[in-house]
Amino acid sequence: MTAVLSPTVREAYPDYLRCLDAADEHGAIDLALALIEGGVPAEDVLLGLVAPAQAQVGEFWQRNEWSVAQEHAATHVSERVVAAVATTVRPRPHRDRIVVACMDGEWHALPARLVAEVLRLDGWDVTFLGASVPSPHLVSYLHRQDPRAVLLACALPMRLPFAYRAIEACRRTDVPVLVGGRGFGTDGRWARTLGVPFAADARAASSLLAAPVLAGVEEPAPLGDAEYAGLVAARVELIDLVLERLDLSRYSPAQIDATVADLGYIVDSLAAAVYVDDVTLFGEFVSWLCTVLASRGVPLHTVGLTFDVMADRLRDFPRAHAYLRSTAV
Template sequence: MTRRSAHADGGVALDDARERLWSAVHGGDEHGAVAVVLDAARSSADLEAVLLDLIAPVQAKVGVEWAANRLTVAQEHTATAIHERVIAALAHHPDHRTGVPAGPRVTVACVDGEWHALPARLLSEVLRLRGWNVDFLGAHVPTPHLIAHLHQTGPQAVALSSSIPTHLPTAHSAITACQATGVPVIAGGAAFGPDGRYARALGADAWAPHAREAATILEGGLSRPDPLAAHQAVDDLPHLADQEYTMVVRTTHQLVKGTLTELEDRFAPMRGYTERQRRHTAEDIAHIVEYLAAALYVADDELFARFILWTADILTARRVPARSLDPALDLLAVQLKDFPRACHALAHAREALRTRTPAQKIPGPGKPA
């Protein structure tokens, strides 16, 4: 067997282990984190449970604490790096090696531009435990390199991961390119929506909300697509023919500059901003435009509204007035007055802001940086 059976008290043991692992990663204690995980692997649960019921939820807490402004960016990065090292220690510990994989081959990769590789790494280790021959390509894999790898290795499937919705257009290109080689794609990660709606819209062969289900779907087998049935993005998403997405992407710099220039007149506190605060404001506006473009790509106003509400909560946690978002959205609408879908998305987000309950719990779209 490649996995150990959980003890009857495994759930209780993992509860305690989660607390200890959180304390270790929060304190930047890599050795302590490794000790917690290896102890859990020896005494309380199978390796898959250690990966998905111990490491994964603690990493999720890292994201929650960052969003609540209780962790700095540096602390969040440190915690994530520790978890990556912990997974490596678990995978290569002499007591827990799975031996030479005899199962089918699968490629696991993050889409181009996606740097949040931990979810994909967790899936890779789960599949290895289940006997798969896994090629884990890591973060930020340019599509041409991914396709070259598929031609060289001929896997049975590709598991494509993305956490940030602004990468959906790139994910779409990667999905269609993989399918053109005859390799099916299973998509996963927060970028594809809580119910996988964007994975389906982009033509993925399957979607899974978490690593266990992804592994189960892959074990059930995916039908190979017909390489001769290659198609363009507009075939999956006919609304792209209106060119709104393309024009917003092409004019992002002008949109950000125009909004920033006029925002000071609309939002008086900005007149006292430091240079650093102005730089952060420009970055926030750029993220807003990027998410608007992503919403236009998949024709879903809710994607944009969710991001705006999440941003409002982030700003509130950092003691920045969330009311600054409304004039910024209005200024974008003025500049995009000839784009009906963009204006509708902006109006929908403004209404969501108007009816927002402060500090309400908004499912995060993933950190935009």
């Protein structure tokens, strides 16, 4: 989300970050509510304070300046702040019902919660279903409630194949679908590939929802071809091949588990790039992964070795092989 910080919010921002660093729930809530009491719109507090602070927390984790535990504690504090703001500012809805949900397997719920609260402040009758909602349960809920639209959040591009299945399931209910989140690209380019309208932030979502007809997009190109299916089928084999080539003798059990997880992310991101036929998806993931690994002292030559092993196995997979060979480490 983007937000123009008012002077008051800008001045409060360092103190809010300090509250997150200290896991000071009461201090963070007091600060946010004091801004509202001082005349700052609740929407500005959510978009100008909580949202950018949470993005900063993610950067701290990525650079290994904060641990996973610190990141989780900070996220909990921000969730409590959002809840406090929602309890304090309670406009009566005068617009249609909207359902906001994180698709199955998507556990980054705070960005979607922020969107839901901003829509609520804008007068929409919002139901927020939270993290990782299984598609069959979401579809059943949509049939029962018949909302104006459903907003689906996806934070990770590697989840795009699963996102498309959720989108298609919702479309079969005749409820319009709108998507958001970094998983669709910062400019929404992969949402267009999937044939679904994209909202870059909460304000954009509200504007799209207010239109007489939710903005349509072109029909998506065929997705999920034989190469993608073959990559999915070869996932375990690819991970095992790389593990056989790595010297794991000095790895702790925790480090081995982390390595297996990272290899899975590489295969999943490669498969997603093949799914949407876009090498930039894989390139952006690799750039992020190398930043994370370097900040933790992991030698990056292991990534190059991984690509070599996988590319050798995937000689008959033209796009996957080309993506692995063309992506710099």
